Amino acid sequence: MSFEQEWAAQKQAAAAGPSPQMRLNQAPAEPGYGPARFREEIRSRMPGPDEAARLGLTAGTPVVLVCRTAYTAEGKAVEVNEMVLDSAAYVLEYEFDAR
Numbered sequence: 001m002s003f004e005q006e007w008a009a010q011k012q013a014a015a016a017g018p019s020p021q022m023r024l025n026q027a028p029a030e031p032g033y034g035p036a037r038f039r040e041e042i043r044s045r046m047p048g049p050d051e052a053a054r055l056g057l058t059a060g061t062p063v064v065l066v067c068r069t070a071y072t073a074e075g076k077a078v079e080v081n082e083m084v085l086d087s088a089a090y091v092l093e094y095e096f097d098a099r
Contacts (some may be wrong), residue, residue, distance in 0.1 A: 035070035035078060042066055044087060055086050062087045 045064045064087045070079035
């Protein structure tokens, strides 16, 4: 699956709203649908006027976009979470093993 196809599938899943399998933090996972791994895509940009107003941003403050996808052990996407963050209010910290 190409990046564009996967991104479109993630957007479609997010637009469909939460399903019992997608509400990972609110309900126990159904057998076989629990997350086994996550992938995050992180981007930054300047906010649009509406975003800046809703987030209470001062002029010149960029936003950070985080798209987190949870996958089952078989590779099926079971959750897509898109977040828009005030870049001045968050620290994104990651720890991982080198291979």
